[in-house]
Amino acid sequence: MSLLVIGLVLFLGIHSVSIVAPAWRDTQVERRGEKVWKGIYSLVSLGALILVIYGYGVARQAPLAIYAPPLALRHVALLLMLPVFPLLFAAYLPGRIQRAAKHPMLLAVMLWAAAHLLANGSLADVLLFGSFFIWALADRIAAGRRAVPRRVPGAPPSTLNDVAALVGGLVVYAGLLFRAHAWLTGVPLLG
Structure with a gap:
């Protein structure tokens, strides 16, 4: 269950930057460039999604x-x-x-x-x-x-x-x- 929770926190966390800190997001895009920001965003999202899928699968084995x-x-x-x-x-x-x-x-x-x-x-x-x-x-x-x-x-x-x-x-x-x-x-x- 912990892998599912960690994955959800990371996945929904990175997807919530525009909700809770839009100015920080815009600063990061400005500072790093849009491609680098999107690359970081994508890597965190992909890793977190893998954790969510795997963690959910593990949790379903003993519901x-x-x-x-x-x-x-x-x-x-x-x-x-x-x-x-x-x-x-x-x-x-x-x-x-x-x-x-x-x-x-x-x-x-x-x-x-x-x-x-x-x-x-x-x-x-x-x-x-x-x-x-x-x-x-x-x-x-x-x-x-x-x-x-x-x-x-x-x-x-x-x-x-x-x-x-x-x-x-x-x-x-x-x-x-x-x-x-x-x-x-x-x-x-x-x-």
Whole structure:
């Protein structure tokens, strides 16, 4: 469990710099250069993500149940997951979906986390998905308060981007639903 916690602290910590210390982040970019800052950010994120994944896997081997969700909540979780991947695509494909969601990546993370909290009740699940939900909510609030929003790199704005986000997102969702989730996590979603 400690590897999971350390990974979460590092991963969400580096991703929270813009929330808690935006001026410090800007100073680091200015001092080191954008490429060096992004390199450090990426290395810390990757290392922390590996710790999160490995730590979660270890914690799942001896789960400590906090609550037992009713089976019906798994169906609700599947429905909550439906818009997650179109929103993730929309974060980099500007169009109406991105404008309506304002921060589609953060909304996707919140829906993903909430869905998994509904379907899973172990301590590791609550730590992992609860932490991501709280972080995404805090970042969404902070992003709404920024005077000048940071530009997310992506495709040029187009109405076709909405179609690409929907189709691409639903294809990924279907892939996870029918095969990939079981292959990645050992937990089949259907059946």
